[in-house]
Amino acid sequence: MPRYRYDGSFEGLLTAIQEILARGERGAEILGAEDGNLPLFPPELVATRQQAARSLLEAFSAYGGKKGLRLVVLLFLADGAPRERLILDYVRLTLQQEREIGGWLTHPVVAEAVAVAGRVAGEVHRFKGLLRFRQLADGSLYAPFEPDHNIAAALAPHFARRLRGERWLIHDCRRGLGIFWDGRELVPAAVAGGIADPELSEGEDFFQACWRSYHHHISVAERRNPNLQRHFMPKRYWRYLTEFNGV
Amino acid sequence: MDKAQKLELLAASAKYDVSCSSSGRRHQNPKAGGSAAVAGCCHSWSEDGRCISLLKILFSNACIYDCAFCVNRRSNDIPRATFTVDEVAELTLEFYRRNYIEGLFLSSGIWRSPDDTMECLARVAETLRFRHRFRGYIHLKAIPGADPVLIRRAGLAADRLSVNIELPTEKSLLLLAPDKNRQAILGPMKQIGKRIREHGAERKKSRRVPAFAPAGQSTQLVVGASPENDLQILNLSQSLYDRFRLKRVYYSAYVPVNEDRRLPGRCLPPVGREHRLYQADWLLRFYGFRAEEILSAAQPDLDEELDPKTAWALRNPAFFPVEVNGAGYETLLRVPGIGVLSAKRILAARRHGSLDLEDLARIGVVLKRARYFITCRGRFGAESGFDQAPERLRLELLAGSKRGPERGQLRLF
Ligand code: SF4
Numbered sequence: 001m002p003r004y005r006y007d008g009s010f011e012g013l014l015t016a017i018q019e020i021l022a023r024g025e026r027g028a029e030i031l032g033a034e035d036g037n038l039p040l041f042p043p044e045l046v047a048t049r050q051q052a053a054r055s056l057l058e059a060f061s062a063y064g065g066k067k068g069l070r071l072v073v074l075l076f077l078a079d080g081a082p083r084e085r086l087i088l089d090y091v092r093l094t095l096q097q098e099r100e101i102g103g104w105l106t107h108p109v110v111a112e113a114v115a116v117a118g119r120v121a122g123e124v125h126r127f128k129g130l131l132r133f134r135q136l137a138d139g140s141l142y143a144p145f146e147p148d149h150n151i152a153a154a155l156a157p158h159f160a161r162r163l164r165g166e167r168w169l170i171h172d173c174r175r176g177l178g179i180f181w182d183g184r185e186l187v188p189a190a191v192a193g194g195i196a197d198p199e200l201s202e203g204e205d206f207f208q209a210c211w212r213s214y215h216h217h218i219s220v221a222e223r224r225n226p227n228l229q230r231h232f233m234p235k236r237y238w239r240y241l242t243e244f245n246g247v
Numbered sequence: 248m249d250k251a252q253k254l255e256l257l258a259a260s261a262k263y264d265v266s267c268s269s270s271g272r273r274h275q276n277p278k279a280g281g282s283a284a285v286a287g288c289c290h291s292w293s294e295d296g297r298c299i300s301l302l303k304i305l306f307s308n309a310c311i312y313d314c315a316f317c318v319n320r321r322s323n324d325i326p327r328a329t330f331t332v333d334e335v336a337e338l339t340l341e342f343y344r345r346n347y348i349e350g351l352f353l354s355s356g357i358w359r360s361p362d363d364t365m366e367c368l369a370r371v372a373e374t375l376r377f378r379h380r381f382r383g384y385i386h387l388k389a390i391p392g393a394d395p396v397l398i399r400r401a402g403l404a405a406d407r408l409s410v411n412i413e414l415p416t417e418k419s420l421l422l423l424a425p426d427k428n429r430q431a432i433l434g435p436m437k438q439i440g441k442r443i444r445e446h447g448a449e450r451k452k453s454r455r456v457p458a459f460a461p462a463g464q465s466t467q468l469v470v471g472a473s474p475e476n477d478l479q480i481l482n483l484s485q486s487l488y489d490r491f492r493l494k495r496v497y498y499s500a501y502v503p504v505n506e507d508r509r510l511p512g513r514c515l516p517p518v519g520r521e522h523r524l525y526q527a528d529w530l531l532r533f534y535g536f537r538a539e540e541i542l543s544a545a546q547p548d549l550d551e552e553l554d555p556k557t558a559w560a561l562r563n564p565a566f567f568p569v570e571v572n573g574a575g576y577e578t579l580l581r582v583p584g585i586g587v588l589s590a591k592r593i594l595a596a597r598r599h600g601s602l603d604l605e606d607l608a609r610i611g612v613v614l615k616r617a618r619y620f621i622t623c624r625g626r627f628g629a630e631s632g633f634d635q636a637p638e639r640l641r642l643e644l645l646a647g648s649k650r651g652p653e654r655g656q657l658r659l660f
Pocket residue numbers: 310311312313314317318319320321355356357424
């Protein structure tokens with residue numbers, strides 16, 4: 001079984017897929033940069049070629065359209081799923097069918113891809129609500145979080161619209177990835193994992209306390225239902241939520 | 248009283264208000280900061296499991312009226328507080344920028360007079376929208392009896408307005424909210440509905456025309472404080488949707504907060520009933536049902552054990568079975584267990600080939616209920632289909648749903 005390794009970038013993956021499709025290989029496997037297992041037969045290293053990536057993307061979009069493109073990007077952000085295989089299969093099937101296949105849920109390739117992409121999209125949506133900013137001493141806003149999937153870049157444009165006039169940093173503490181917004185453009189940067197203990201603005205404690213108090217007092221005691229609360233807001237997200245005394 | 252204490256008090260007073268909607272968007276204004284509300288984006292969930300998307304507070308819990316079911320009524324001896332316009336604006340802005348909320352939902356007791364109250368609410372919205380260029384969502388209560396000019400100002404700054412209808416009938420209103428009357432409630436509703444239509448039509452011609460409550464109007468009523476049956480309530484909702492084109496009617500299970508002869512005694516809030524009403528309401532708004540299909544004089548209350556769509560299906564065996572490979576969208580939606588998402592998936596998957604039962608399961612259609620009511624390529628979904636006696640089918644459906652998520656978790660379909 002032919003095996004390939006790429007550098008972990010989206011373009012790198014597209015290059016590898018392009019290679020596989022051009023050679024017409026079935027059952028090929030693509031390993032990410034971080035897949036560390038050393039097999040008996042070392043995988044072939046694919047050098048990223050922007051041109052190859054772009055032409056594959058164009059060919060794919062001609063059939064898959066915006067919908068297909070969005071799905072592939074979401075898949076690429078997925079964690080804990082065989083994303084390389086999912087993307088390879090999905091792109092190949094789209095090109096074979098010469099049409100958009102997102103609704104073909106009876107096909108196992110489509111079903112799996114749509115399910116995984118759905119989980120990623122769901123988390124992006126969730127964090128549009130659950131992300132919490134704190135105001136730092138210099139007036140900028142800071143939002144640490146630990147999403148299951150690598151969604152910081154997919155989330156950032158939403159906040160660029162919403163908090164257009166502010167300066168902020170969204171920080172994926174687990175992956176050590178930050179996205180800065182300076183009021184004009186989004187800038188990704190490596191930011192060491194774990195949150196430092198930043199100096200907060202003068203009003204920060206007050207508004208945090210207000211929010212916690214509001215959160216508590218809005219609930220109707222007669223209808224208390226902590227299970228339902230956790231169903232919507234699983235515990236693993238609580239660490240960064242201001243309302244639960246989060247950091 | 249300081250800001251924090253006011254917030255505590257005026258959030259607690261607002262909590263019985265049930266609506267948590269933040270749907271509908273204001274058109275993007277590239278010059279101002281912020282983005283419009285995303286439909287249904289929850290920011291948190293309270294301990295009672297409700298979605299929090301808005302800062303929902305009262306401007307004041309002082310009130311000159313004396314509605315029987317309300318904590319804030321004049322005759323209750325409770326601490327009172329009133330915000331200032333700037334305090335509400337500041338809290339909203341600071342909460343919004345930290346991403347605690349999607350916007351503001353501001354209601355109020357009738358503080359001093361309907362006009363004074365309405366003017367304060369309008370000024371909060373104006374301060375946020377025009378002074379601070381706030382782009383989040385603003386929902387204001389329109390106060391019955393307030394000057395139409397003030398309501399107009401409110402609508403020009405807010406995304407949504409709502410007038411509470413409070414109780415299903417005039418008679419109950421008279422008994423339980425003696426300071427209010429049906430006309431004073433329907434009047435502003437009519438006015439708001441008319442303005443929404445006019446501004447909407449004008450804006451189609453010119454973007455210069457300002458938006459008026461672009462997210463529409465809604466209302467709310469208390470369920471279980473008065474003797475009306477579900478049919479009366481659904482008929483009311485239906486006529487509000489038809490006549491005033493309301494976006495939503497919210498139902499609020501009555502929570503006893505006052506001892507009052509006119510009210511039912513101590514009881515648990517009728518949460519189950521509220522849930523069934525929401526399901527029935529959903530059928531009106533999204534599934535093309537009419538109130539008279541869901542309930543009738545012979546059956547004026549919703550089934551506690553079965554959701555209203557399943558109950559309808561059992562009463563209408565002639566409609567079934569539905570062939571999933573041929574039925575149109577509206578017909579699919581009538582099948583118990585098939586919701587909007589499933590119906591759309593079926594249509595999409597059908598374009599790639601015909602479907603059997605396994606295919607349906609594969610694309611995520613929950614068959615627990617649906618299988619009794621469908622055929623796939625002419626084959627029945629369940630061995631014992633709807634052709635058996637409705638009572639037996641009912642029992643079978645109930646047995647299947649005993650430990651279903653519906654019991655504890657109140658979900659819509
Ligand atoms: S008008 Fe009636 S329902 Fe509204 S706050 Fe006053 S007493 Fe309560």
